[in-house]
């Protein structure tokens with residue numbers, strides 16, 4: 001399984017110890033297989049199997065006299081030999097300390113050098129990722145920015161693992177707000193059907209119509225009539241609606257282009273007719289209850305837990321709940337999804353829990369199908385209050401990205417990079433740093449927490465930031481450049497001499513690099529991207545330690561190269577590749593010089 005160098009060591013060890021434990025204790029049903037990393041102390045090995053304690057408890061509960069050390073020894077005796085493992089020791093209260101085999105590690109690194117960074121195998125599934133999803137005519141706010149960044153990165157890791165990913169932008173393009181927008185459009189640009197209205201600031205346009213809606217009864221009535229006309233598909237109203245959506249969509253696209261986000265537009269309007277179908281189905285199935293004129297549905301029919309969905313309002317209209325029921329049905333039946341991921345602020349958690357419960361109850365969702373709400377906290381300003389401009393306005397995303405660009409350039413100039421780089425390189429570095437730092441700051445924090453948006457912190461080149469990592473990477477890349485060695489030469493040289501990890505620091509770095517598949521699989525499963533960021537930071541600091549102790553290229557007093565240690569250059573190359581792949585999964589562009 002390790003021919004391509006993509007083996008997940010943690011999973012391999014789980015398999016090995018499952019064999020050992022079931023053959024040592026064939027009568028135990030579902031024995032716990034607990035494998036973890038050993039942490040920083042080398043005397044505990046590289047990984048540990050901690051099953052012996054729990055198994056000993058289980059046996060004692062069955063009146064079998066034993067102790068964890070005895071259990072550990074029994075497991076050890078049944079452990080099959082494996083190329084991954086150098087040796088296993090029983091230690092302490094009954095831990096099994098596992099030491100990895102160096103030759104195996106050398107083989108894996110060799111594979112990465114020859115074939116590139118390959119994903120560990122994972123059963124292919126159809127995964128629908130609903131992310132970004134701003135609302136038409138309203139502003140795309142920092143919450144949507146979080147959803148966009150986190151959602152894109154989730155798609156990237158799943159795509160790397162060869163999953164069948166559908167990236168959906170569930171735009172809020174079908175609400176009652178369109179009534180007042182259309183009514184205002186009719187007044188302001190009467191010939192909108194023939195001449196595209198020059199709406200440059202849709203937010204202002206929204207505010208204007210909202211003001212009229214709140215203050216003018218006559219206008220309000222017309223707005224309601226517009227909604228009815230729109231919903232019944234009246235051509236002029238559809239034209240007006242499309243126009244407004246298009247203006248909004250172009251604004252959103254500017255953000256997506258800058259951040260290199262690919263996404264398919266499929267807003268709430270897409271489910272318009274499907275809502276009728278799902279409502280009928282739920283009615284016919286007897287799932288709906290009358291509650292003072294509105295039709296509601298409980299996720300749990302017996303317990304009546306929490307809050308119900310409102311499927312039909314008392315005026316006959318549909319809600320956000322109705323549209324999400326139609327949406328999940330479409331994703332199950334038409335898209336044939338296995339996994340349904342929704343990336344929104346943590347506040348919508350309950351909404352999706354109830355949607356899932358109702359979809360299961362109605363038989364829309366089948367048992368193998370998973371609904372996952374990827375929630376995230378609020379973005380705060382440096383004053384720990386809601387993120388606003390100094391004058392108290394909400395911050396426009398485009399302005400935020402522009403400020404990022406400006407600050408990134410300042411930072412590069414402060415470091416004197418403008419004197420070293422070509423204008424083209426400087427521009428690339430500026431963009432990589434600006435967008436990279438915004439994305440990384442978001443992704444490197446546990447997403448469920450609120451996070452403080454601070455350009456100063458994210459542009460710091462010390463600590464776990466994109467700038468630090470991008471510099472580290474260019475430094476690694478420059479080592480091979482100094483040695484004037486190409487990958488092909490490196491391969492030939494290493495093949496000649498045979499690749500050997502000798503120095504302790506080399507071995508330590510190699511073991512960190514070997515964990516890439518397990519980190520990727522973990523992240524693809526729990527969808528917490530910050531583990532990948534922590535891993536990147538660990539690679540980079542372990543590399544620094546290695547590079548402090550192990551020179552790769554030796555030069556004489558005149559600066560002439562006198563010796564090149566090819567294995568170490570190879571370690572540099574593998575480190576760089578894994579860092580690049582990880583950054584790519586985070587949606588961060590790398591540069592060769594900065």
Ligand code: ARG
Nearest residue numbers: 130133134135170172324344
């Ligand atoms: N438009 C919604 C908002 O801005 C997010 C939509 C999330 N997706 C969904 N299927 N409900 O809060």
